[in-house]
Amino acid sequence: MVRNVAGEMAELDPEDFYLLSGVEQGMRFSEWVRRDKLPDYADLTPEEISYRIDRCLDRELIERKTIQYEGYQLTFEGYDALALHTFSERGTIDGVGSPLGLGKEGDVYEVQSFKPLALKYHREGYTNFRAVNREREYTADRDHVSWLYTARKAAEREYEAMEDLYPDVSVPRPVDHNRHAIVMDKFAGVELARAKLEPEQAAGVLDLIYRQLVTAHELGWIHADMSEHNVAVAEDGVTVFDWPQAVSTDHENAREFLERDVANLLRYFGRKYPHEIDRETDTAAIAAAIADGSFETVRAFGES
Numbered sequence: 001m002v003r004n005v006a007g008e009m010a011e012l013d014p015e016d017f018y019l020l021s022g023v024e025q026g027m028r029f030s031e032w033v034r035r036d037k038l039p040d041y042a043d044l045t046p047e048e049i050s051y052r053i054d055r056c057l058d059r060e061l062i063e064r065k066t067i068q069y070e071g072y073q074l075t076f077e078g079y080d081a082l083a084l085h086t087f088s089e090r091g092t093i094d095g096v097g098s099p100l101g102l103g104k105e106g107d108v109y110e111v112q113s114f115k116p117l118a119l120k121y122h123r124e125g126y127t128n129f130r131a132v133n134r135e136r137e138y139t140a141d142r143d144h145v146s147w148l149y150t151a152r153k154a155a156e157r158e159y160e161a162m163e164d165l166y167p168d169v170s171v172p173r174p175v176d177h178n179r180h181a182i183v184m185d186k187f188a189g190v191e192l193a194r195a196k197l198e199p200e201q202a203a204g205v206l207d208l209i210y211r212q213l214v215t216a217h218e219l220g221w222i223h224a225d226m227s228e229h230n231v232a233v234a235e236d237g238v239t240v241f242d243w244p245q246a247v248s249t250d251h252e253n254a255r256e257f258l259e260r261d262v263a264n265l266l267r268y269f270g271r272k273y274p275h276e277i278d279r280e281t282d283t284a285a286i287a288a289a290i291a292d293g294s295f296e297t298v299r300a301f302g303e304s
Contacts, residue, residue: 005080005084006109016052020074022041024079035072083121087181093113093117096109097111108120111183118183168219188236190233192238209231209240214290221248266298
């Protein structure tokens with residue numbers, strides 16, 4: 001798990017961020033950045049580089065590896081520190097609070113601003129970025145791909161989608177974005193996987209979710225990773241979150257992704273509410289109705 005570095009930010013000097021930014025710049029070209037390149041990348045003297053390296057190594061913001069040369073790489077803690085520093089300089093956030101959710105591909109914290117917001121760090125590729133690289137289209141055209149690039153592109157994709165979709169689709173309101181991190185509104189509700197719906201509510205809630213997908217499709221987006229883990233259910237409706245894998249409706253596999261989204265949700269509801277939702281409902285027909293805007297209710301597509 002990646003350590004929360006928010007409490008250590010006050011200990012860091014401007015020159016520490018110069019070094020971190022220099023390592024970040026060097027990682028655009030190689031996985032490990034040569035020490036002799038750092039004075040140019042960070043705009044610091046060799047003597048200052050030595051001092052800043054020690055400080056950042058002690059705080060585990062960078063790591064060192066000696067191969068054919070002495071090389072350095074950001075850790076996720078170092079990347080988090082850079083994003084936090086930028087958000088602070090912009091006045092986006094005033095402080096970081098308790099975690100709202102820690103996961104394999106993202107960590108979410110409450111942050112203080114003019115009102116409580118949520119800060120999401122993308123972690124795609126941290127444990128196995130090669131597998132993520134094969135699966136995510138935003139890394140497909142890169143010869144040199146690091147976890148840093150993978151996480152940043154995931155955040156960019158998610159932020160772009162939310163900006164396009166909000167407020168027509170019930171997604172968290174996007175506030176700011178930097179590197180691999182997004183600041184957004186907190187949203188109410190309980191994750192669908194943990195929600196305790198009455199059986200007679202099941203079809204209505206599934207309809208609400210599918211209608212969000214209809215509007216998203218009208219705006220040119222397909223979620224492409226729908227499941228019971230990225231929908232929140234509240235008294236006043238649903239919120240669809242986690243959009244880093246979203247694709248445009250003109251993507252060559254758009255219909256396949258849409259049908260998979262439909263099938264994932266139908267499978268979950270059919271398994272949990274078998275007397276209300278028919279798992280054998282024609283997912284291709286539902287996806288077609290979502291795509292052409294004619295979807296009204298899942299009950300129109302099968303016996304329940």
